[in-house]
Amino acid sequence: MIYARGLVKRFGEFTAVDGIDLDVAPGEAFGFLGPNGAGKSSTMRMIGCVSTPSGGELRILGKDPVRDGPAIRARLGVCPQTDNLDPDLHVFENLTTYARYFGIPRAEARRRATELLEFVQLTEKATSMVEPLSGGMKRRLSIARAMVNEPDLVLLDEPTTGLDPQARHLVWERLFRLKQRGVTLVLTTHYMDEAEQLCDRLVVMDGGKIVAEGSPRHLIDTYSTREVVELRFGDEAPSSYVDKLAGIGERLDPLPDRLLLYSADGDAAVSELHRRGFTPSSVLVRRSTLEDVFLILTGRTLVD
Amino acid sequence: MVTAILANRLVASPSRIGAVINRNVGALRSGPSYWLVLVSGFFEPVLYLFSIGIGVGQLIPSLTLGDRVMSYAQFVAPAMLAVSAMSGALAETTFNFFFKFKYVKTYEGVLATPVRPMEIALGELLWATIRGSLYTGGFLVVMIAMGLTTVGWAIVAFPATMLVGLAFGAVGMAVSTLIRGWQDFDLMFAGQFAMFLFSGTFSPVQDYPLGVEIVIGITPLYHAVELVRGITTGALSLGMLGNVAYLVAMGGLGVWLANRRMTKVLCT
Numbered sequence: 363m364i365y366a367r368g369l370v371k372r373f374g375e376f377t378a379v380d381g382i383d384l385d386v387a388p389g390e391a392f393g394f395l396g397p398n399g400a401g402k403s404s405t406m407r408m409i410g411c412v413s414t415p416s417g418g419e420l421r422i423l424g425k426d427p428v429r430d431g432p433a434i435r436a437r438l439g440v441c442p443q444t445d446n447l448d449p450d451l452h453v454f455e456n457l458t459t460y461a462r463y464f465g466i467p468r469a470e471a472r473r474r475a476t477e478l479l480e481f482v483q484l485t486e487k488a489t490s491m492v493e494p495l496s497g498g499m500k501r502r503l504s505i506a507r508a509m510v511n512e513p514d515l516v517l518l519d520e521p522t523t524g525l526d527p528q529a530r531h532l533v534w535e536r537l538f539r540l541k542q543r544g545v546t547l548v549l550t551t552h553y554m555d556e557a558e559q560l561c562d563r564l565v566v567m568d569g570g571k572i573v574a575e576g577s578p579r580h581l582i583d584t585y586s587t588r589e590v591v592e593l594r595f596g597d598e599a600p601s602s603y604v605d606k607l608a609g610i611g612e613r614l615d616p617l618p619d620r621l622l623l624y625s626a627d628g629d630a631a632v633s634e635l636h637r638r639g640f641t642p643s644s645v646l647v648r649r650s651t652l653e654d655v656f657l658i659l660t661g662r663t664l665v666d
Numbered sequence: 667m668v669t670a671i672l673a674n675r676l677v678a679s680p681s682r683i684g685a686v687i688n689r690n691v692g693a694l695r696s697g698p699s700y701w702l703v704l705v706s707g708f709f710e711p712v713l714y715l716f717s718i719g720i721g722v723g724q725l726i727p728s729l730t731l732g733d734r735v736m737s738y739a740q741f742v743a744p745a746m747l748a749v750s751a752m753s754g755a756l757a758e759t760t761f762n763f764f765f766k767f768k769y770v771k772t773y774e775g776v777l778a779t780p781v782r783p784m785e786i787a788l789g790e791l792l793w794a795t796i797r798g799s800l801y802t803g804g805f806l807v808v809m810i811a812m813g814l815t816t817v818g819w820a821i822v823a824f825p826a827t828m829l830v831g832l833a834f835g836a837v838g839m840a841v842s843t844l845i846r847g848w849q850d851f852d853l854m855f856a857g858q859f860a861m862f863l864f865s866g867t868f869s870p871v872q873d874y875p876l877g878v879e880i881v882i883g884i885t886p887l888y889h890a891v892e893l894v895r896g897i898t899t900g901a902l903s904l905g906m907l908g909n910v911a912y913l914v915a916m917g918g919l920g921v922w923l924a925n926r927r928m929t930k931v932l933c934t
């Protein structure tokens with residue numbers, strides 16, 4: 363579905379995407395994970411054939427995006443990071459009008475619009491204008507709009523950012539259903555749980571480069587330890603404990619409010635801590651997550 | 667193969683252009699706000715015709731233009747007809763286009779579909795021309811009713827006003843892709859108003875000093891007025907081919923530039 367080698371995007375002097383390789387297979391759910399400015403959206407726009415690569419090789423659905431842009435876009439569904447729904451059209455008209463851009467006949471467009479509004483649970487809002495909709499409703503409408511041409515490949519740039527937990531779960535559930543239908547999904551996200559829930563495979567991007575690649579499980583196994591101990595010390599800055607705790611666990615990461623201690627066996631590490639006479643104000647042993655992988659790879663927390 | 671690629675790259679798809687026009691029809695279907703904008707645009711030139719053409723015309727018994735003698739209203743009416751073609755199309759490709767282009771990002775959504783910048787430009791331009799033509803069609807009916815032209819000449823004049831709308835719409839769109847913000851619109855409206863006053867609209871350009879006359883001869887509304895006035899007064903001349911050529915070139919240039927700028931700004 364997607365094949366990229368040494369893909370580059372430059373804006374003037376600035377390199378936003380710095381030579382990345384990608385292979386996405388049909389039916390796969392593929393994710394981009396990365397901090398702000400990592401180059402996720404720039405990559406998505408190149409895949410969506412609206413932004414011309416500055417270098418490298420890119421094939422989408424086996425075609426060249428520069429030469430066959432319209433033919434490729436006919437088979438893509440795109441949900442951009444910021445909604446660009448049409449404010450002059452009401453909800454239903456937003457979908458039917460969009461369908462017309464794909465050359466879908468009027469009657470068929472109406473049929474699909476009805477079905478899609480049902481799918482994203484916006485049927486009662488059909489004749490509402492876009493402006494008064496809540497952020498989550500707009501997002502769902504954007505997703506519905508991306509489905510209107512029954513695409514083979516769907517690109518979702520941060521599909522659930524800014525949604526409340528309930529709306530998020532609804533979107534996840536809908537995306538999961540698409541995946542079951544065999545639609546290939548490519549998404550970017552800041553949420554680890556989203557990546558773990560939806561993605562078969564993901565890449566972590568930082569500074570325009572891919573710094574890691576694999577399934578969520580694989581990434582956790584490769585880059586993190588099995589367990590993580592979160593320690594809080596009431597008085598002093600967590601960083602001041604890094605030297606004192608040296609030798610316990612495999613790695614220590616001081617965050618502003620807490621210290622992360624990576625260890626295959628969290629409980630053993632905690633015993634060792636107590637044996638050395640440290641008394642943290644709180645101790646939490648948990649399984650390692652993608653969030654930890656992210657922190658290790660980029661030195662940053664995800665949601666800032 | 668090569669020709670297929672060329673066709674793919676150069677020729678715009680009529681169905682996709684139609685889809686861009688359909689979007690504006692959809693806006694009409696979605697609520698009353700766009701209707702109000704459309705309807706209000708009709709009255710301005712009609713009001714000028716009544717106030718100046720008829721009102722001021724009472725003071726000027728008749729007017730000699732070359733070897734033709736006509737009433738002042740007959741002189742002013744075709745100019746207002748050209749103005750309504752111009753302002754109808756411009757309202758669409760400046761205000762509305764700029765808003766969609768710069769602020770609400772409508773076109774970014776459209777460009778994620780098979781539609782290309784050129785198809786957006788042509789679709790919006792055709793829609794603008796349709797809007798201008800609704801005004802000029804209505805205006806021609808008013809002119810016939812007032813005996814300012816004949817039905818026959820009105821039928822010939824109608825496509826000429828479409829050309830006027832197309833030419834101004836295209837240039838307006840090109841300008842909209844270049845301007846930075848609403849403050850630049852004031853400049854544009856000042857230019858539009860100056861043309862409105864001096865393009866042989868309310869008095870023959872021959873009455874101005876030669877230098878001024880030459881400057882006016884370069885500006886577009888002058889050519890539009892000359893063409894339309896020649897038709898509605900039934901005085902065709904060879905010079906009108908020059909007016910047509912001017913307007914065609916203006917439209918072509920506008921579309922070309924608009925397409926280039928849209929591609930540059932939206933497809934980065």
Ligand SMILES: Nc1ncnc2c1ncn2[C@@H]1O[C@H](COP(=O)(O)OP(=O)(O)OP(=O)(O)O)[C@@H](O)[C@H]1O
Nearest residue numbers: 373378396397398399400401402403404405443934
């Ligand atoms: N049109 C543009 N012109 C100039 N610079 C740009 C443009 N678009 C993006 N950039 C720059 O490219 C870099 C990558 O941006 P991009 O939007 O791809 O990041 P991202 O990973 O999507 O970030 P976020 O998580 O904040 O959405 C940023 O530094 C950004 O400022």
Ligand SMILES: [Mg+2]
Nearest residue numbers: 402403443519
């Ligand atoms: Mg982004």
